[in-house]
Amino acid sequence: MEPEPQPSERREESSLAEGGVTGPVPVDILTADASHYRSESLWTKSIRKFARDPMGIAALVIVSVFFAIACGVWAGWIGQNWSSLQADGYTGMSREHWFGTNINGQDIYARTIQGTKTAFEVGLIVAVLSTVIGGILGAVAGYFDRTIVDEVIMWLYGCLDAIPFYLFVAAVAFALRDQPYAMHVAMIATFWSSTCRIVRGEVIKIKSLEYVQAAKALGVGSMTIIFRHVIPNTFHILLVQGTIAFVSAIKSEVILTYLGLGVKHGVSWGTMLSESTFEVSAGIFNNFIAASSFLFLLVIAFNLFADALQDALDPKKVTAS
Amino acid sequence: MNETLVQVRDLKTFYPIRGGFPRRVIGQLKAVNGVSFEIPTHHTFGLVGESGCGKSTLGRSLLRMQPITSGEVSIAGRDIRRLAARELKRARHDMQIIFQDPYGSLDPRFTVRQIIREPLDTHRIGDKHFRNDEVFRLLEVVGLRKGVADRYPHEFSGGQRQRVGIARALALKPRFIVADEPVSALDVSVQSQVLNLISDLQKSYGISFLFISHDLAVVQHISHEVGVMYFGKIVEQAPAEELYARPLHPYTRSLLSAVPKPDPGAGSAGIIVKGDVPSHLNPPKGCPFHPRCPVAKPECAVREPVFQAPSGESPTHKVSCLLYE
Numbered sequence: 001m002e003p004e005p006q007p008s009e010r011r012e013e014s015s016l017a018e019g020g021v022t023g024p025v026p027v028d029i030l031t032a033d034a035s036h037y038r039s040e041s042l043w044t045k046s047i048r049k050f051a052r053d054p055m056g057i058a059a060l061v062i063v064s065v066f067f068a069i070a071c072g073v074w075a076g077w078i079g080q081n082w083s084s085l086q087a088d089g090y091t092g093m094s095r096e097h098w099f100g101t102n103i104n105g106q107d108i109y110a111r112t113i114q115g116t117k118t119a120f121e122v123g124l125i126v127a128v129l130s131t132v133i134g135g136i137l138g139a140v141a142g143y144f145d146r147t148i149v150d151e152v153i154m155w156l157y158g159c160l161d162a163i164p165f166y167l168f169v170a171a172v173a174f175a176l177r178d179q180p181y182a183m184h185v186a187m188i189a190t191f192w193s194s195t196c197r198i199v200r201g202e203v204i205k206i207k208s209l210e211y212v213q214a215a216k217a218l219g220v221g222s223m224t225i226i227f228r229h230v231i232p233n234t235f236h237i238l239l240v241q242g243t244i245a246f247v248s249a250i251k252s253e254v255i256l257t258y259l260g261l262g263v264k265h266g267v268s269w270g271t272m273l274s275e276s277t278f279e280v281s282a283g284i285f286n287n288f289i290a291a292s293s294f295l296f297l298l299v300i301a302f303n304l305f306a307d308a309l310q311d312a313l314d315p316k317k318v319t320a321s
Numbered sequence: 322m323n324e325t326l327v328q329v330r331d332l333k334t335f336y337p338i339r340g341g342f343p344r345r346v347i348g349q350l351k352a353v354n355g356v357s358f359e360i361p362t363h364h365t366f367g368l369v370g371e372s373g374c375g376k377s378t379l380g381r382s383l384l385r386m387q388p389i390t391s392g393e394v395s396i397a398g399r400d401i402r403r404l405a406a407r408e409l410k411r412a413r414h415d416m417q418i419i420f421q422d423p424y425g426s427l428d429p430r431f432t433v434r435q436i437i438r439e440p441l442d443t444h445r446i447g448d449k450h451f452r453n454d455e456v457f458r459l460l461e462v463v464g465l466r467k468g469v470a471d472r473y474p475h476e477f478s479g480g481q482r483q484r485v486g487i488a489r490a491l492a493l494k495p496r497f498i499v500a501d502e503p504v505s506a507l508d509v510s511v512q513s514q515v516l517n518l519i520s521d522l523q524k525s526y527g528i529s530f531l532f533i534s535h536d537l538a539v540v541q542h543i544s545h546e547v548g549v550m551y552f553g554k555i556v557e558q559a560p561a562e563e564l565y566a567r568p569l570h571p572y573t574r575s576l577l578s579a580v581p582k583p584d585p586g587a588g589s590a591g592i593i594v595k596g597d598v599p600s601h602l603n604p605p606k607g608c609p610f611h612p613r614c615p616v617a618k619p620e621c622a623v624r625e626p627v628f629q630a631p632s633g634e635s636p637t638h639k640v641s642c643l644l645y646e
Binding site for chain 1: 381384386409410413416417418420421422425426427428429430432439440444473475476486489493
């Protein structure tokens, strides 16, 4: 048995120590100040990737327009006269009433704009809260995989998932009669479970990664590891789940309002659609087309935005580029 | 001889095997099944074995990252098994780990500075300025420029990432580091750089290493003493030179014969081990190596060999094989 040659050449050692970096070629090389190279985080990289996706940008523009409308309503600039009686019922499209008026003589354009605000309000509240709850519970369940904590959380979302959605909403709406947020509570209580399940699965994978093991070896506490290393690395999932929850919440809000379970003290596209059920058979489409086209445009734009976001945030695709 | 820093006695780490309905423990996977060794200060103990032999589990058990089933582990005078949470955190100063996968061992959302500062922040060492200076010092120690501190891991090559991982392990000034296959995922040209760095660190800081690898050539370069692990046990242990010059166990011999030689005409010693590591669910009786051993005797299937120094050998060269009993 001959001894192996000692791999002790030091030549490469020094070249690497001086080189220091072999990452992406610094852009600054071409400029005068090459000493400071702008480092790129995963976020900036994702944004750069998203900016290259024309579909995503187009969808984002449409969503932004809707958001601007909603903000305008919140600020009190547009769509404020949605409930006042403006004219005779069922006037056609005119300069004063762009989309005409409804049976009571209320301006359909103002009601559609107001409905955008209602949709965004429900969408944002439900998306943010259900994602936060689902993300934290999913991360805790995944990190304490196969312990009693995990069992309890899994049991909780298993139970909630077993109840049919509209039955559950009806029950919550009944239990929280006269509460304007009954619908929100019902949606948050059901929407967090899918985020929780996906995050839990991802966290089970992340917690065996060596950077989590390294943090353990350093003596970092479990909850600190979860909030410092685990949850930030599920952000790409949370963001995409949030957009999905947003779209589902808007659609559910419209359906629930249509069924009389949702918005009661305001106007929603669901209110308009429910009014239009009698009108469509009579050949009056103003309410129907206004509400459904706004809903359709917002939902499809948001779905395309969510898809583009998913592609841009996928950490594997990010590192490959 | 230096004083003993790490002492492991009859360490066993089992994983429960669950199955059936309702799920219950139906057996034990004996990943580490009775391992004893000592590492003096300023020494490197090389641990070699093929994948699945329990060498990584052993390394993690020592740092209590894996619950120990039985046995004793003492590091720098602390009984690792019996430390309370606060004492364990304190003990983390003395024992650290370097990981195999340089891509998985650094949080992709942290900059190098944040990664190296994390141990200092966690243990509240020094103030903000001290910690930042310390980051620069550690970067220099592992051969990286200061300018890389605000870069993210994905901007580095594998060897550079491994240096960042080493800097993080050094931040607490540990006396003992488990290096869990630190060069296996690196290109051969980069391997030697990282190995040189590790052996330099040992010389300048007097750190003891448990160096885990599946590559005997890598271990030889860096170790004072080498243990060969097979199926949860150390089957041969000797000072590095002695082991490479006079391997006793048939398994060690076959591993050494598999190491590529620089001279293509030299040929192979010709011991090729067939088959795979035996199943932990149905472990072989007698010597665990006998189903694959080229020189097995009928007795090997019946009696388990004792781990001891054979007569005529130096007391530091221990082997567990019936050929030498």
